[in-house]
Amino acid sequence: MTDLTTKSLAELRDGLKKREFSALEAMDAYLDAIAAANPRLNAYIVVTADKAREMARASDARLARGEGGPLEGVPLGIKDLFATIGVHTQAASHVLDGFAPEYESTVTSHLWRDGAVMLGKLNMDEFAMGSSNETSYYGPVINPWRAAGSNRDLVPGGSSGGSAAAVSAWLCAGATATDTGGSIRQPAAFSGIVGIKPTYGRCSRWGIVAFASSLDQAGPIARTVTDTAIMLTSMAGFDNKDSTSVDLAVPDFAAAVERGVKGLVIGVPREYRMDGMPEEIETLWTKGLEWLRAEGAVIKDISLPHTRYALPAYYIVAPAEASSNLARYDGVKYGLRKTGKDITDLYELTRAEGFGREVKRRVMIGTYVLSAGYYDAYYVRAQKVRTLIKRDFEDAFDQGVDAILTPATPSAAFGVGDEEMNSDPVKMYLNDVFTVTVNMAGLPGLSVPGGKDASGLPLGLQLIGRPFDEETLFAAARVIERNRGEGFSPEKWW
Amino acid sequence: MSVDTETVKRIARLARIRVTEAELAAYQGELNAILGFVEQLNEVDVDGVVPMTSVTPMALRLREDKVTDGGYAERIVANAPLSEDNFFMVPKVVE
Numbered sequence: 283m284t285d286l287t288t289k290s291l292a293e294l295r296d297g298l299k300k301r302e303f304s305a306l307e308a309m310d311a312y313l314d315a316i317a318a319a320n321p322r323l324n325a326y327i328v329v330t331a332d333k334a335r336e337m338a339r340a341s342d343a344r345l346a347r348g349e350g351g352p353l354e355g356v357p358l359g360i361k362d363l364f365a366t367i368g369v370h371t372q373a374a375s376h377v378l379d380g381f382a383p384e385y386e387s388t389v390t391s392h393l394w395r396d397g398a399v400m401l402g403k404l405n406m407d408e409f410a411m412g413s414s415n416e417t418s419y420y421g422p423v424i425n426p427w428r429a430a431g432s433n434r435d436l437v438p439g440g441s442s443g444g445s446a447a448a449v450s451a452w453l454c455a456g457a458t459a460t461d462t463g464g465s466i467r468q469p470a471a472f473s474g475i476v477g478i479k480p481t482y483g484r485c486s487r488w489g490i491v492a493f494a495s496s497l498d499q500a501g502p503i504a505r506t507v508t509d510t511a512i513m514l515t516s517m518a519g520f521d522n523k524d525s526t527s528v529d530l531a532v533p534d535f536a537a538a539v540e541r542g543v544k545g546l547v548i549g550v551p552r553e554y555r556m557d558g559m560p561e562e563i564e565t566l567w568t569k570g571l572e573w574l575r576a577e578g579a580v581i582k583d584i585s586l587p588h589t590r591y592a593l594p595a596y597y598i599v600a601p602a603e604a605s606s607n608l609a610r611y612d613g614v615k616y617g618l619r620k621t622g623k624d625i626t627d628l629y630e631l632t633r634a635e636g637f638g639r640e641v642k643r644r645v646m647i648g649t650y651v652l653s654a655g656y657y658d659a660y661y662v663r664a665q666k667v668r669t670l671i672k673r674d675f676e677d678a679f680d681q682g683v684d685a686i687l688t689p690a691t692p693s694a695a696f697g698v699g700d701e702e703m704n705s706d707p708v709k710m711y712l713n714d715v716f717t718v719t720v721n722m723a724g725l726p727g728l729s730v731p732g733g734k735d736a737s738g739l740p741l742g743l744q745l746i747g748r749p750f751d752e753e754t755l756f757a758a759a760r761v762i763e764r765n766r767g768e769g770f771s772p773e774k775w776w
Numbered sequence: 777m778s779v780d781t782e783t784v785k786r787i788a789r790l791a792r793i794r795v796t797e798a799e800l801a802a803y804q805g806e807l808n809a810i811l812g813f814v815e816q817l818n819e820v821d822v823d824g825v826v827p828m829t830s831v832t833p834m835a836l837r838l839r840e841d842k843v844t845d846g847g848y849a850e851r852i853v854a855n856a857p858l859s860e861d862n863f864f865m866v867p868k869v870v871e
C-alpha cells in the first residue's frame with residue numbers, strides 16, 4: 283500500500299469513502315510519521331494517540347454504515363490556540379500550564395461534526411505572537427525545508443509554525459491555524475503550502491485563545507488549494523457565541539477552485555514594490571501575473587497609498603488589544619500561579635514567570651498606548667489610519683478589481699536563531715509587511731506557493747479578495763498552483 | 777516619544793508584570809525601538825477621519841436579557857490552581 287500520509291486531503295477523503303483503506307489505517311500512518319519526525323521538527327506539542335484512534339474507529343463505523351460527514355476519517359492537527367475539550371490548550375505559553383478546557387472551540391467542533399479526527403495539538407508562537415515560531419514555550423519548530431546543499435535549521439514562520447511544518451512534512455492531512463497579522467499566510471509561504479485567512483467574521487472566534495480580537499481569524503493550512511477549500515467549508519459558519527461572527531451562508535468553497543480567472547480583474551498595488559526587494563520576489567510576482575493573464579485575467583495597476591502605515595498601526599492596535607485580552611492570566615482562574623506576600627505579588631510574579639519576552643513586550647506596549655495621556659496620540663490615531671487602509675482597498679474594489687496579487691513575504695524562510703531578527707523586534711515584525719494590511723482591513727487573504735528562491739526554498743504569492751469572496755481567491759490560487767510546476771514538497775531528511 | 781526607565785517601571789506595574797532593575801534597560805531599549813517605529817504614523821493626515829470601531833460594517837446583535845447558560849460552577853473552577861467549595865482562592869485582600 284502506498285504511504286497514506288502523502289495523499290492529499292481530498293484523495294484521502296475519497297479513499298476513505300470508497301473504503302480503500304480504513305480511517306484507523308490512515309490514522310496509524312500519521313501517528314507513525316509523527317513519532318518518526320517530531321523529535322526533529324517539534325511540530326506537535328501533544329499527540330493524542332488514544333483519542334485519535336478512538337475517533338478513527340468511530341469514523342470507520344460510520345463509513346461502514348455508508349454514513350459519514352465531508353471530512354469523515356480525515357486526520358487533522360489542531361493549533362494549540364483552539365480549545366479542545368480535556369486536551370492541552372495552552373497557546374504554547376507557560377502561563378497556561380496544565381490548562382485543559384471544559385469546552386470545545388466552535389471551529390474544531392465543526393470539524394468533528396464533519397467527521398474529522400484529531401491527531402494532537404500543534405506548536406506555535408506563544409499566544410500567536412511571532413513570525414518564526416521561536417517564542418513558543420515548547421521550543422522552536424523546524425521547517426521541513428532546507429536550502430540546497432545546507433543542513434542549517436530554518437524556521438517554518440509563525441505564528442502557525444507547527445501547523446505549517448506538520449502539513450508540509452506529511453504529519454497531518456491539514457491543520458487549523460489562526461492569523462492576526464500574517465500567522466497563516468507567512469508560515470504557509472515559508473513551508474511551501476497553502477493557507478487562507480478568511481474574511482473577518484467568517485469563522486467563529488469562540489473558544490480560540492484571544493490575541494487581538496478585532497484582527498484574529500481562524501483558517502486552514504493544507505497542501506493544496508482544494509484541500510484548503512474543503513477545510514474552510516467545514517470550519518466556517520455563523521456562531522451565536524461570537525458577536526462578530528457573520529450570519530452568511532457558507533459556500534462550497536471547493537466547487538469554486540476550478541472555475542478559472544477568465545475576465546477577472548487582478549490588481550497590482552504599486553506600493554508593494556518595496557525598496558530593496560529581492561529580485562527573485564519580483565520575478566515570482568511577475569510570473570504569477572503572467573499565469574493569471576494567460577488564463578484570461580485582466581491585470582490592472584492600482585494604488586493602496588497607506589500600505590506602509592499598516593505595520594506601524596498594527597503594532598499599536600494589536601498590542602493594545604493583547605494587553606487587554608491577556609489581563610485574564612492572573613494566576614487565579616487557570617494555569618500557572620506564583621505566590622508572594624499579597625495579591626499584587628501573585629499577579630506580578632505569575633505573569634513575569636508565565637509570559638515569555640515577546641509577550642511581555644507586547645503587553646507593555648499595549649498598556650502604554652492605552653494609558654492616560656497617550657490613548658489619543660497612539661491608539662485613536664492608529665484606528666484612524668486603519669480606516670484609511672480599509673478605504674484604500676474599497677477604492678480599488680470600486681474600480682472593478684476582483685482580487686489583488688502581491689508577494690506573501692519579503693523573503694524565503696530564514697535560519698533558526700537568526701541574530702538580526704532576534705536582536706531587533708522591528709526587523710522580525712517586517713516579515714508581515716505584505717500580510718498585515720489584510721487583517722487591518724478585515725479582508726480574506728490566501729498564500730499559495732508560486733516559485734522558489736536561488737537556494738531552492740519555496741516562495742509564496744498572496745491573493746487578497748473582497749469581503750466574503752474567498753471563492754475568487756481559491757480560483758485564482760488554483761491557476762497559480764497549476765502553472766508553477768512540480769517540486770513543492772520538501773526532501774525528507776528527518 | 778520615548779520612554780525612560782521610570783516610565784518602564786510604571787508600565788510594568790500597570791501591566792502587572794514584575795520587571796527587575798536588571799531588566800529595565802533592555803525593556804526600555806526594546807519599547808523605544810517599537811515606539812520609534814510607530815512614530816511614522818504622525819506623517820499621516822487623519823483630520824476628519826473616523827477611527828475604526830468595526831472592520832465589517834455590522835451592528836452588534838441583541839438578545840433577550842435572560843439566563844441562557846451556567847449552573848456548573850465545578851467546571852468553571854476545574855482548572856483553577858487553588859479552589860475551595862467552587863470558589864477561586866486568592867490571598868487575603870481586605871483586612
